[in-house]
Amino acid sequence: MLGLGLAPQPRHRRQLGHGAWTHWGSWSACSSSCGDGASFRTRRCIRFPEEEPCKGKPRQYRVCELDDCPAGSIPFRTIQCSLYNGKPIMESQTQYQWVPFHGAPNLCDLNCLAVGHNFYYTFGRVLDGTRCSPESRDLCISGQCLRVGCDGILGSDAQADACGICNGKNESCIFVQQVFRAAFPSSGFFGYKNVTRIPAGARHIKVTDHSRNYLALMNANQRYVINGDWAIDWPGVYEVAGTKVRYTRTADVHETLETTGPTLEDLLVMVLFQEHNSGIQYQFWVPREQFQHIQNDASPLRQPQTREVVEDPLWELQHFQQATATPHVQNPRDASRNRLQAELTPAPGRTPAQSGRCRKCNTPKGKSQRIHHYCQSDFVFRARILEKRYIGQETRYDVQVKHTYRNHFPIVHREFVWVSNTCDCPLLMERREYVLMARRHVNYEHTFNRILLQHGSYARPWSPREDLQLRDVSKHCLQR
Structure with missing residues (x-):
């Protein structure tokens, strides 16, 4: 009898996949005691003989968070x-x-x-733990240069987004990109003019110009850090606002200011006019909470001395009266100011001083008044009066700012200072130098943003003694 036999079936190897990693161990001690360094941690792969090895690496390195080495330390x-x-x-x-x-x-x-x-x-x-190059944060591990991820892990692919968030999606900040197109004044006047204010926390800042004009940078203390005081600095890297700003200028008049940030304080970008403005491009990323602040207060102090000079006095007077016309709904303070101005309205062709309709000037004197006005003012500065001009019901002084003692807002070398009367009160003489304590004036319609000397403001002739008395006044403001 023939037996029926079954053909042997081939035996297939059972696939169990890859092994499994254990949890990471603790981090080792740092390879350095200060400055750059790396530490590592390990894990084990547990698998059956039939399983494939675990995917990934059994050792992981990270950058140590260490204090900077003392000055003069050897790399x-x-x-x-x-x-x-x-x-x-x-x-x-x-x-x-x-x-x-x-x-x-x-x-x-x-x-x-x-x-x-x-x-x-x-x-x-x-x-291990040696920098790949002096300019890089990447470190050498086992003979390989490993990039430092934003998570601090060497060799990691994690990257910070434009807002500085590790593995983020640029959702916590807003990209600002604009072109400054203010025209060069036809009168030929050249000088500094505000371009934009970049708020604290900004990242990836880039300002570009293609002209013979010069970009300038001022910090939050109203001090020039690049190309200020009518002097042009060499291209290079400058420490500004807690970050490094790279300033470049080429022979073909290409000029840039760049930094990755973040900035720790506001920066004011300015331009020193030499010729027609072809357009200054600027861009940066700013936290969302700062963006609303930019929209509400984007305009720095206006500087009419750098715009085109109006040669028609009648047109200028009409333009001024239109700009200061009382709105349908007005602020009570503006109404009070309008009544005061009405009282001081001069007769045609005559100033109030000439008409005998001015009140006596109140001139603050003494230490207590000096401290009071200093602490209440937005601007305290030494200025030389270049020109005085009556415009409508106000007096406009073209001044050269010689020194600043206290400033809550940016101020440059040439400004206009306004007085809300034509009574020469306070009395400021041309070609004389004074200490002025003024307020920033933004009117109800938001058409003016300027420096205003109010009635009874502190305005004293400058002298070395006056300068000495102002040096330590700021400490009294803190006590108040």
Whole structure:
């Protein structure tokens, strides 16, 4: 009898997939005691013989969070090169002194240049935690240059978005991009003019100009940090507002200000006019909570001295009266000011002083008044009066700012100071220097943003004694 047999079936190897990692262990001690350094942690792969090895790496490195090394400390790579000072290399008995060489292809080799000679030698790999190059935060690990991710992990693909959020989606900040197109005044006057204010916290700032004009930068303390005081600085990197600003200028009049930020204080971008403005482009990312602040207070102090000069006095008077016309719904303070101005309205062709309709000026004097007005003012500065001009019911002084003592808003070298009367009160003489304590004036219609000397404001002739008395007044404001 023939038996019926079954053909043997092939035996398939059961696929169990990949093994599983254990939890990460604790981080090791840092490879350095200050400055750059790296630490690592490990994990184990648990798998059956049939399983594939685990995906990923069993060791992970991160940047240590250490304090900066003391000033004058020797860089880590320099120390490693110096360990071979006086030791022979290969068959040569010459004793060399070694310093780091950064021009070799492999950044993580210990490439050292022989002092006084034109060759370098490679002493193997650098130690883990050594910077790949002086300008980079990336570190060498096992002979490989690993990029530092925004999560602090070496070799990580994590990247910060434009808002500075690790692995973010640019949702917590807003991109601002505009072109400043103010025209060069036809009168030929050249000087500084505000371009824009960049608020604290801004990132990825870039300002570009293609003209013979010069970009300038002022910090929150109203001090020029680049191209100020009518002096042009060399291109380079400048420490500004807690970050590094790179200033470039090429022979073909291409000029830029760039920084990745974030800035720790407001910055004021300005331009020193020399010729027609072809358009200054600026862009930056700003936190959302700061964007509304930009919209509400984007305009810095207006500087009419850098706009075109109006040659028709009648047109200028009509334009001024239209700009200051009482609105349908007005602020009570504006109404009170309008009544005061009506009382001081001069007869045709005559100023109130000439008509005998001015009140006696109230001139503050003494230490207590000086402190009171100083602490209540937005601007305290020394100024030289260049020109006085009556416009409508007000007096406009063209002044040269010589020194600032206290400023809540940016102020530049040439400004207009306004007085809400034509009674020469306070009395300011041309070509004389004064200490002025003024307020920022933004009217109810938001058509003016300027420096205003109110009735009874502190305005005293400048003198070395007056200057000395103002030096320590600010401490009294804190006590108040």
